[in-house]
Amino acid sequence: MEDRLNELRAEALARVAAATDEAALRAVDKDYNGKEGAVTLLLASVPGLPPAERPVVGKGANVLKRDIQGAIAARKEALEQAAVEAERSGAGFDATLPGAPQSRGSLHPLTQVRREVEAIFTSMGYAVLDGPEVELDYYNFQALNIPADHPAREMQDTFYCDREGRLVMRTQTSPVQIRAMERLAPPFRVIAPGRVFRNEEQDATHEHTFHQVEGLVVGEDITVGHLSGVLKGFLRRFFLRELEVRLRPGYFPFVEPGFELDIRCPFCDDGCRVCKHTRWVEFCGCGMVHPRVLDAGGVDPEAWTGFAFGFGLDRLVMLRYGIDDIRHFMGGDLRFLEQF
Amino acid sequence: MLISYRWLERHVDLSGVTPQQLAEDLTLSTCEVEGVEAFAPHLSAVTVGHVVTREQHPDADKLSLCTVDVGAGEPLQIVCGAPNVRAGLKVAVATVGTVLPGDFKIKRSKIRGVESCGMICSIRELELGDEHDGIWELPQELAVGTAVAEALGVADWVFEVDNKSITHRPDLWGHRGIARELAAIYGRELKPLDTSLPAHGDAPGLPVKVSAGACARYVGLAVDGVQNGPSPLWLKLLLLAVGQRPIDLLVDVSNFVMLDLGQPNHLFDRTRLDARGIEVRLARAGETITTLDGEERKLSDADLLICSGDRPVALAGVMGGEDSKVEGDTGQLLLECASFDAVTIRRTSSRLGLRTDSSARFEKSLDPTLPLQAAGHLVRTLQALQPGVTLPSAPVEDGDWSDPAHVLELRGARVRRLLGVDLSDERIATLLTSLDFGVERAGEVLRVRVPSRRATKDVTLEQDLVEEVGRLYRYDNVPERALLAEVAPPPHDARRELVTRLQDRLAGGAAFHEALSYSFVPDALLATLGLAEREYVRLVNPVVDGERCVRRSVVPSLLALLEKNRRLRADVRLFELGKGYLPERSDARGLPKEVHELALVWTRPKPGQDARFDAGLLAQLRGVLDDLVTAVGYPAPSWERPPAELALEPWMHPGRTLVGAMRLPEAQQWSLPIFLCELEPGLHRPLGLVNELAGEVAIARVSLDALLACAPRPSGYVPLPRLPGNKVDVALALPVDVPAGDARAAIEQSGKGLVREVELFDVYQGPGLAEGRKSLAYHVLLQSDQKTVSDEEAHKFFKRLERAVGELGGELRKE
Numbered sequence A: 001m002e003d004r005l006n007e008l009r010a011e012a013l014a015r016v017a018a019a020t021d022e023a024a025l026r027a028v029d030k031d032y033n034g035k036e037g038a039v040t041l042l043l044a045s046v047p048g049l050p051p052a053e054r055p056v057v058g059k060g061a062n063v064l065k066r067d068i069q070g071a072i073a074a075r076k077e078a079l080e081q082a083a084v085e086a087e088r089s090g091a092g093f094d095a096t097l098p099g100a101p102q103s104r105g106s107l108h109p110l111t112q113v114r115r116e117v118e119a120i121f122t123s124m125g126y127a128v129l130d131g132p133e134v135e136l137d138y139y140n141f142q143a144l145n146i147p148a149d150h151p152a153r154e155m156q157d158t159f160y161c162d163r164e165g166r167l168v169m170r171t172q173t174s175p176v177q178i179r180a181m182e183r184l185a186p187p188f189r190v191i192a193p194g195r196v197f198r199n200e201e202q203d204a205t206h207e208h209t210f211h212q213v214e215g216l217v218v219g220e221d222i223t224v225g226h227l228s229g230v231l232k233g234f235l236r237r238f239f240l241r242e243l244e245v246r247l248r249p250g251y252f253p254f255v256e257p258g259f260e261l262d263i264r265c266p267f268c269d270d271g272c273r274v275c276k277h278t279r280w281v282e283f284c285g286c287g288m289v290h291p292r293v294l295d296a297g298g299v300d301p302e303a304w305t306g307f308a309f310g311f312g313l314d315r316l317v318m319l320r321y322g323i324d325d326i327r328h329f330m331g332g333d334l335r336f337l338e339q340f
Numbered sequence B: 001m002l003i004s005y006r007w008l009e010r011h012v013d014l015s016g017v018t019p020q021q022l023a024e025d026l027t028l029s030t031c032e033v034e035g036v037e038a039f040a041p042h043l044s045a046v047t048v049g050h051v052v053t054r055e056q057h058p059d060a061d062k063l064s065l066c067t068v069d070v071g072a073g074e075p076l077q078i079v080c081g082a083p084n085v086r087a088g089l090k091v092a093v094a095t096v097g098t099v100l101p102g103d104f105k106i107k108r109s110k111i112r113g114v115e116s117c118g119m120i121c122s123i124r125e126l127e128l129g130d131e132h133d134g135i136w137e138l139p140q141e142l143a144v145g146t147a148v149a150e151a152l153g154v155a156d157w158v159f160e161v162d163n164k165s166i167t168h169r170p171d172l173w174g175h176r177g178i179a180r181e182l183a184a185i186y187g188r189e190l191k192p193l194d195t196s197l198p199a200h201g202d203a204p205g206l207p208v209k210v211s212a213g214a215c216a217r218y219v220g221l222a223v224d225g226v227q228n229g230p231s232p233l234w235l236k237l238l239l240l241a242v243g244q245r246p247i248d249l250l251v252d253v254s255n256f257v258m259l260d261l262g263q264p265n266h267l268f269d270r271t272r273l274d275a276r277g278i279e280v281r282l283a284r285a286g287e288t289i290t291t292l293d294g295e296e297r298k299l300s301d302a303d304l305l306i307c308s309g310d311r312p313v314a315l316a317g318v319m320g321g322e323d324s325k326v327e328g329d330t331g332q333l334l335l336e337c338a339s340f341d342a343v344t345i346r347r348t349s350s351r352l353g354l355r356t357d358s359s360a361r362f363e364k365s366l367d368p369t370l371p372l373q374a375a376g377h378l379v380r381t382l383q384a385l386q387p388g389v390t391l392p393s394a395p396v397e398d399g400d401w402s403d404p405a406h407v408l409e410l411r412g413a414r415v416r417r418l419l420g421v422d423l424s425d426e427r428i429a430t431l432l433t434s435l436d437f438g439v440e441r442a443g444e445v446l447r448v449r450v451p452s453r454r455a456t457k458d459v460t461l462e463q464d465l466v467e468e469v470g471r472l473y474r475y476d477n478v479p480e481r482a483l484l485a486e487v488a489p490p491p492h493d494a495r496r497e498l499v500t501r502l503q504d505r506l507a508g509g510a511a512f513h514e515a516l517s518y519s520f521v522p523d524a525l526l527a528t529l530g531l532a533e534r535e536y537v538r539l540v541n542p543v544v545d546g547e548r549c550v551r552r553s554v555v556p557s558l559l560a561l562l563e564k565n566r567r568l569r570a571d572v573r574l575f576e577l578g579k580g581y582l583p584e585r586s587d588a589r590g591l592p593k594e595v596h597e598l599a600l601v602w603t604r605p606k607p608g609q610d611a612r613f614d615a616g617l618l619a620q621l622r623g624v625l626d627d628l629v630t631a632v633g634y635p636a637p638s639w640e641r642p643p644a645e646l647a648l649e650p651w652m653h654p655g656r657t658l659v660g661a662m663r664l665p666e667a668q669q670w671s672l673p674i675f676l677c678e679l680e681p682g683l684h685r686p687l688g689l690v691n692e693l694a695g696e697v698a699i700a701r702v703s704l705d706a707l708l709a710c711a712p713r714p715s716g717y718v719p720l721p722r723l724p725g726n727k728v729d730v731a732l733a734l735p736v737d738v739p740a741g742d743a744r745a746a747i748e749q750s751g752k753g754l755v756r757e758v759e760l761f762d763v764y765q766g767p768g769l770a771e772g773r774k775s776l777a778y779h780v781l782l783q784s785d786q787k788t789v790s791d792e793e794a795h796k797f798f799k800r801l802e803r804a805v806g807e808l809g810g811e812l813r814k815e
């Protein structure tokens, strides 16, 4: 009987050692330790054995069963180790397989840059206001010190919405200045981004529909120095670097004194197409709010002073991304929109 | 407007000031200089030559063979075709290698067999005039071998001033005005200019009568003894530098005075004027005048005319009349210098589309003291050229004008407060004085006399003087200051916040692309969509004739983007947040009702046969909207068929449109802020979505105004389940016309409160199912807070569901 035990042991351990996967190990376990397994049968035959052999065979079979199970466990562990080791080699990995496509949408670049501008100004305590795109002549012109027959009206190529000239597509975001003064009591600081319209022929740098950001600050002792500080501060933060700027006289009927703020051309050192070889790019029109405009907004020009500014958002987006044709903005072409 | 450096030098000493420096200083203190260019650079490239010999060309009658000394090496042999070439002349020579205007490069060449090493230039070849009947005969005293520009002293620089930057400055529309600014900037003297009228005779002058308020002042001055002909070179060159073509002495001097002082003027042939004299009056409606450009102009009663007797001879301030043109050698002239009303001139010139140098200046409200100065300047200029020029009579003038010069009070404190610079009153006075303002100290204030040239419109308020001080001080010198104030957080703006959240959600998970489209919708698109009959805010003056309607809704513009984008991409998802305008709901002041809208359009090809289960694009978009509305803080809408009384938009599919109903804060009140539909089937073709572009099109329109009025989703959270749930799958075989909503209701009811989640994951029709049957398969989560849902409980659910499905005419499908 002992021979039989030894024979089974040798055979089982050899099979365990030869097994290369879990299924083979399970088969070994089944063949020896299963219901009909060889070791199980041997154990079952113990009661029929001569009494003297019973303890030897019984004990021997139990030991064998445990040893086989132990060998299977060890072998299983070794196989797993080997599998992990094999996996580590990275065999069969194709490093050039493309990523699975994910669908994603996009925010219009004008939205993205507008938000950036709004974030910078709101962090400085500005409220963001909105105003109608179809606007009363009163807000777009008259209250801004541009009475009927003022030459500035012609400079703006207005779209009129009625024959009487009462209703216009706003040519600037400046009407929001008056609306803000009507709504808010000074001191206050606001910006008003939005869509504006000029009756112009379209080309790569001209659109009849474009976007501006208006700013208005009214307070007790607001000076040119503050205007300069705010705009320079904004530009430093937006472009994330010190940008040379200059403030020069500029004429806008609703400010006095009025300025243009130029920034050093970001594209060149000594003149290029973008800056028309002047090395300066016009960034914004601004100035101290005209006393008549404060009056129109119901703000006492002796008690309060203020500054206002307005810049083109499209220009800022074009500078940011190097976009060379303003018509892309309103073109609705997915090949353009997807890039942002 | 073009400004010449040499011309400025007539009025102010510019020594030591480079053209580039001057351009920058003008830009920083006065007006925008957009460009600086050398005038006629080719004049520096051609050389003064001396014609040493001239012989007949051996093979051509009309050609001459010359030797020309250009001051370097041997004289050059040059073949010349001009009749006036002769030995001894000083001429302008373009040697081999020189490039003349028009990119014309001079090469060594053979002309009729004879070598020619250069070209002797005519006036026209140098772009200095039209004369081309011979070569340009230079003054004899010029030194051979020097550049022509240098020899003549005509090297010049031209500045381009942005007209917009001087709209408010009538005084800057002439060189003397700009020179006055430079004198102030550089602290130099403005050179004196004698503009007084020379002595005149005492013959009676031609009567002048002003019968219209639009002419404040009209000065007529008889001038005799002018011999018309070409202008002297210096005058031609100045005019050429600023882009004016020299014509003849009379025209050139008239232009010279305008460009020098900014005062337009006009010369009439006095022999052709009616003895009754000049009358300035408004035109009669329908009256016509043929202007100098040969065009007949039909006038309105708002146009101002200069008449001889009653016959119109000039369109006041805009252009002279054809038949009073000075022709030939009349020698008897009438000089007109006047002050016309800015608005009248601007209206006439813009209505007639006739913008001239003259109208551009009158539009700016010119100084009414200027006419007489201009007359003096013009006569003196003529007399300097032709001593025989005389004035037979005193100037005759009419008009109701007064000197606009006035005094403003300026508080030094106001200057300091607005500029934020600590300027002393004394410094302020100095700056203003340098700009020709008269300043008197009077205690706390400065009494500032505004000269007439600045007083017509430009400087009328204290704050205008602050600008004068500021710009001369230079805004760039004002120190940057931080804005200090007590600031409260800006008020909450629900709409702005909503817009931001909608954009982020859509551009994120929903993979929509944000588009911006024009506010103007083409008529053709409106007609296609059946929207042409609606009321629109309409442009009176559109860019394109068929694009005058201002949109009421954002959807049509997005629909117009589908075709071109479907050509580029199979799956097109676009959204836009924008405004629409409803004129029929205008407010009391006439402002149309503004509506805020989110529009979504989605198109893709129809899914193929082997595609995974997909409930269709409408359901997809409905899912996007459920997610979107929930994400921005509202309960998911309840989707319903539109009530019968609700008018659908013509682009909505009449049989496949849903409204998203949402609760208002008031109990039992509902609102319909969302429309969801497929595209009206008849519109696929007109919108170009056929053939290879055919597919499903789903559209949604969300009114932000209505959405903002709805009751928000309660804040708070649902506690996490403590007990495990039981997930089961059920498949229902139902008659095809039973809606999925009924099946879902059956599932929910059968759960007796245990159904927590129901997800449709398959819809199927085909083999394995009876004809007219469909299968709907759901994942269902049964869960309770009180107990673990046992398999037995799940079994009871199946039993109840079996009954409920039976009532719908179907049965549960077994695995």
Ligand SMILES: [Zn+2]
Binding pocket: A265, A266, A267, A268, A269, A270, A271, A272, A273, A274, A275, A276, A277, A279, A280
């Ligand atoms: Zn540049």
